[in-house]
Amino acid sequence: AQSVAQPEDQVNVAEGNPLTVKCTYSVSGNPYLFWYVQYPNRGLQFLLKYITGDNLVKGSYGFEAEFNKSQTSFHLKKPSALVSDSALYFCAVRDGGATNKLIFGTGTLLAVQP
Amino acid sequence: DAGITQSPRHKVTETGTPVTLRCHQTENHRYMYWYRQDPGHGLRLIHYSYGVKDTDKGEVSDGYSVSRSKTEDFLLTLESATSSQTSVYFCAISEGLGEAFFGQGTRLTVV
Numbered sequence: 027a028q029s030v031a032q033p034e035d036q037v038n039v040a041e042g043n044p045l046t047v048k049c050t051y052s053v054s055g056n057p058y059l060f061w062y063v064q065y066p067n068r069g070l071q072f073l074l075k076y077i078t079g080d081n082l083v084k085g086s087y088g089f090e091a092e093f094n095k096s097q098t099s100f101h102l103k104k105p106s107a108l109v110s111d112s113a114l115y116f117c118a119v120r121d122g123g124a125t126n127k128l129i130f131g132t133g134t135l136l137a138v139q140p
Numbered sequence: 141d142a143g144i145t146q147s148p149r150h151k152v153t154e155t156g157t158p159v160t161l162r163c164h165q166t167e168n169h170r171y172m173y174w175y176r177q178d179p180g181h182g183l184r185l186i187h188y189s190y191g192v193k194d195t196d197k198g199e200v201s202d203g204y205s206v207s208r209s210k211t212e213d214f215l216l217t218l219e220s221a222t223s224s225q226t227s228v229y230f231c232a233i234s235e236g237l238g239e240a241f242f243g244q245g246t247r248l249t250v251v
Contacts, residue, residue, distance in 0.1 A: 032182075058237050060240075068244075069230065069243060069244045069245055070183075070230070070232075071242075072239040072241070075238070075239050077237055077238075116183060118240075122237055124190065125188070125190045125194075125196055126171050126190055126234070126236075126237070127188060127196075128171075128173060128185070128188070128240055129185060129199075130175070130182055130183035130185075132180070132181060132182035133182040133183070
């Protein structure tokens, strides 16, 4: 069965510093991986995805993620955090099978201090 | 924004009553999903659909049923609402292996 783990409930970082939000996954076939962001009282917004190709994926708002097959990880990164990046971040994995089931992690709250 | 609408946006209902939430899309996407979001649990998949009349259970399907009689509508029914089903419910749609697009959510309170 496919699963996603986000080991940190919260990540604190100072504005201007690099940030990393961790995600590991388990899936039987090829992984299709996604990051989403949720601002308070809002729906989920898509940030970036890995389907195939380069292991470093670039997305919206300066975010990027690195796919590491051997470590089954897909960590979200940004070189310089902004206070406005403070939000809830979700990692998700799709199994790519006939039913295309999409499973999310428990989320990581990112707090960027000025 | 993707054409996806959830209704109602807010609902308060009494324990034991049936409740139906509607997800309507105008994108003609094949796949549709219902999730619930609760603090500490993230987004948990309730049911999903991979085509008209093709549905399957997710992680937390007990007490919920779904129906999809046409491409654009995916209904989630709480057969007999309980307080543990108080939550925010999100519908999502996708096509192929790409990203999913989410509705704005339905806040359901069971009293």
